[in-house]
Amino acid sequence: MADRHFDVVVIGGGPGGYVAAIRAAQLGYKVAVVERDKLGGVCLNWGCIPSKALLANAELMEKLQDREAWGLKITGEVGYDWDKTITRSRDVAGKLNKGVEFLMKKNKIESIKGSAKITGKAAAVNGKPAWSIAVQECVVKAEITSAPATPGATRETVTATNVIIATGSVARDLPFARFDGETIWGAREAMFNKGQPKRLIVVGAGAIGMEFGYFYHTFGTKVTVVEMMPNILPVEDDDVCVAMEKVFKKHGMEIRTNTGVVNIEKVGSGLTATVKVTVAPMVKGADGKIAPDASKKEVLEADKVLLAIGVKGRFDGTFDQSLGLATERDHLKTDFRPVGWDGPGKGTTNERIDYKTNLPGIYAIGDVIGPPWLAHVASEEGVLCIERIAWRDKKIDHEPIPLDYTVIPGCTYCHPQVASVGFTERHLKEQGLVKGKDYDVGVFSFSALGKAIATRNTDGFTKIIRSLPRGEILGAHIMGDQATELIAELSLARRLEATTEEIICTVHAHPTMHESVHEAALASEGRVINS
Numbered sequence: 001m002a003d004r005h006f007d008v009v010v011i012g013g014g015p016g017g018y019v020a021a022i023r024a025a026q027l028g029y030k031v032a033v034v035e036r037d038k039l040g041g042v043c044l045n046w047g048c049i050p051s052k053a054l055l056a057n058a059e060l061m062e063k064l065q066d067r068e069a070w071g072l073k074i075t076g077e078v079g080y081d082w083d084k085t086i087t088r089s090r091d092v093a094g095k096l097n098k099g100v101e102f103l104m105k106k107n108k109i110e111s112i113k114g115s116a117k118i119t120g121k122a123a124a125v126n127g128k129p130a131w132s133i134a135v136q137e138c139v140v141k142a143e144i145t146s147a148p149a150t151p152g153a154t155r156e157t158v159t160a161t162n163v164i165i166a167t168g169s170v171a172r173d174l175p176f177a178r179f180d181g182e183t184i185w186g187a188r189e190a191m192f193n194k195g196q197p198k199r200l201i202v203v204g205a206g207a208i209g210m211e212f213g214y215f216y217h218t219f220g221t222k223v224t225v226v227e228m229m230p231n232i233l234p235v236e237d238d239d240v241c242v243a244m245e246k247v248f249k250k251h252g253m254e255i256r257t258n259t260g261v262v263n264i265e266k267v268g269s270g271l272t273a274t275v276k277v278t279v280a281p282m283v284k285g286a287d288g289k290i291a292p293d294a295s296k297k298e299v300l301e302a303d304k305v306l307l308a309i310g311v312k313g314r315f316d317g318t319f320d321q322s323l324g325l326a327t328e329r330d331h332l333k334t335d336f337r338p339v340g341w342d343g344p345g346k347g348t349t350n351e352r353i354d355y356k357t358n359l360p361g362i363y364a365i366g367d368v369i370g371p372p373w374l375a376h377v378a379s380e381e382g383v384l385c386i387e388r389i390a391w392r393d394k395k396i397d398h399e400p401i402p403l404d405y406t407v408i409p410g411c412t413y414c415h416p417q418v419a420s421v422g423f424t425e426r427h428l429k430e431q432g433l434v435k436g437k438d439y440d441v442g443v444f445s446f447s448a449l450g451k452a453i454a455t456r457n458t459d460g461f462t463k464i465i466r467s468l469p470r471g472e473i474l475g476a477h478i479m480g481d482q483a484t485e486l487i488a489e490l491s492l493a494r495r496l497e498a499t500t501e502e503i504i505c506t507v508h509a510h511p512t513m514h515e516s517v518h519e520a521a522l523a524s525e526g527r528v529i530n531s
């Protein structure tokens, strides 16, 4: 049988890959997606969506724990079915996976099951160079974070004029603590585990670490969060980090910031195994570097430890090494430059880039090309990548608008939620900008907001940083109920270069959480009404 040829082959069916494939099909290309596990990728199957299902359970639990304040009377004890909680989250993921399968059919995209490996150049098709891609049998143990994918025999070879690599990322572990699927957990074990640990140590207080920390803590697990940076959620603005830490501590979570992990030791085996995590305070050494102080070590004990310390690009077996596809810092190298990789403040903002690798006709998008590792970024990159290919192929008559990497909302979905867009005030200060001269800040506390008081959601605030003298939104930072929804208004405002004045003259419905955006904009101009 002759090799099947496609205009576009997308490797990986996550939010980057499947969205790129749909846009390519809409533009009239003959498209295939090769996925070795489940369509929907990490996001739909093991990330964004199933974790939010678990968090929804936790929020409900929290409300029930707070029942007296709500005037609820429940006779007997409020219990929960752990197994059902986990199963519900898996069912939600399964439903969305089926949804993506349907979308592939609807858009007449060839969905090919297997592990894709770019093996080399193929014969040109219609005068255009092409690549050969082997589709291999593959066994994936999806519920294990280290997710060993073992490609086997080649089932078929396809060829493509354009290849988009959207193979995502895998979690990082530590040299002295490898994921073992049992005691040393990554996100997958934390999401899938059938038995609730009594004690859990979460290493890394980023969004994933704090979301799981909140989930387990709410269900009664004793959670200790260890973070080497001075604050939890270290990418957020300082006042948000401090306020979030206060809330979590008030609720009884143990949080150790400025603390490094120097060793992790598993004690025993099987279900009764425990774990000893040796930590030490981070201090500045004689060389000016911040490192754990070995003289002040302390051992923490738990049943499980969750490593939530970041990710690296996944491209095991995706291409033949002899092709010389360039990589950088554990990711695929493209013309996209992640912020900070080429020096402080440097990186792609809204330049016209193609997401091209060093090999012509091979592109890469999503987590595999570096931070920010977010589903919405992967999807937008997928759309833009294929639209730029189409523009060069003269299928689109205007050059696509580039993605503005300074307008990417980042969200953490525990309760209270956190969401932000644009610059932090910390960053502006580091850049030498001065409050009152270069920028102003408006903060509106939820404790003064009618809707927040009515719904018992007074922990939190909206903060807007406006430029001076014109008042464009430099950054927005929201902590509290519905923060992850509220941020959309401020993302749009920043994208449109709107000013606080334009937010102020936009009527916001009452009573809503959105009024906090209106009031924060007013506050940034020194004319807040309701506080």
Ligand SMILES: Cc1cc2nc3c(=O)[nH]c(=O)nc-3n(C[C@H](O)[C@H](O)[C@H](O)COP(=O)(O)OP(=O)(O)OC[C@H]3O[C@@H](n4cnc5c(N)ncnc54)[C@H](O)[C@@H]3O)c2cc1C
Pocket: 011, 012, 013, 014, 015, 016, 017, 034, 035, 036, 037, 038, 039, 040, 041, 042, 043, 044, 046, 047, 048, 049, 051, 114, 115, 116, 117, 166, 167, 168, 169, 187, 208, 314, 315, 316, 317, 318, 365, 366, 367, 368, 373, 374, 375, 376, 377, 378, 413
């Ligand atoms: C617990 C958790 C919670 C998260 N929550 C959020 C959130 O709330 N919001 C958010 O924006 N992001 C969140 N993320 C991050 C988000 O999941 C990723 O940014 C997103 O999935 C990246 O999309 P992608 O398409 O680049 O890759 P992926 O979603 O990882 O998809 C890549 C796909 O490629 C397949 N693949 C890999 N190699 C091959 C190969 N050689 N052949 C065939 N197929 C291959 C994989 O099986 C996978 O299905 C979360 C992540 C985790 C782990």
